[in-house]
Every structure is written in C-alpha cells, then in structure tokens.
Amino acid sequence: MYRTQVKGNEIIVLFSTTEASKKRTDIEREKIYKRVLHLDEKLLTFHNGTSFTIGDPLGLIVAHVKKSELTTIYIEHIIDKQFMYHDDVI
Numbered sequence: 001m002y003r004t005q006v007k008g009n010e011i012i013v014l015f016s017t018t019e020a021s022k023k024r025t026d027i028e029r030e031k032i033y034k035r036v037l038h039l040d041e042k043l044l045t046f047h048n049g050t051s052f053t054i055g056d057p058l059g060l061i062v063a064h065v066k067k068s069e070l071t072t073i074y075i076e077h078i079i080d081k082q083f084m085y086h087d088d089v090i
Helices: 026-037
Strands: 002-006 009-015 051-056 059-067 071-080
Touching: 002 026, 009 026, 026 051, 026 059, 026 071
Parallel strands: 009 071
Antiparallel strands: 002 009, 051 059, 059 071
C-alpha cells in the first residue's frame, strides 16, 4: 500500500488481492506505484468506479478508482509486456 497526498487530498494506491499474490520485487512494486502516482492531479478527476490503463515498460497497468472520503486506486492487473499483442510482430 502506498499513501500520499495530491493537492491536499489523500490518495491510497494498493494492489488488488489477485495482483498482490503475484511475485514482484519491491523495486517493481515501487516503480508501479510511482507510475500510477505520476498521473498526479488527474487521479483526482476520475469518478468512482472509473477504470483506466497506463502503459509502462513493465507492461500495461489496469487500475480502478474507488472514491469516498479518500480516493483509493486499486491496481487490478498488470499485463506483462511479453503477453501483450503487438501487430508489428510477424
């Protein structure tokens, strides 16, 4: 779990149960948290229930927003780069 503030609003970023059970190094997890938080103020504009994706060298990060008193970003899935379809591959 990563807890921070953006423009005075507290934001929590955490891995879903499914994604948390996958073996990732602490360095990989830190990079993923930072990649999500790189959206900064944009995270505050998402409505409750919004899902979004972020391209990353590690793969495609799929996240879901829950809003109540706090904005919580759940990292639902990370599609590893080797499992992504590239139409330029013959």
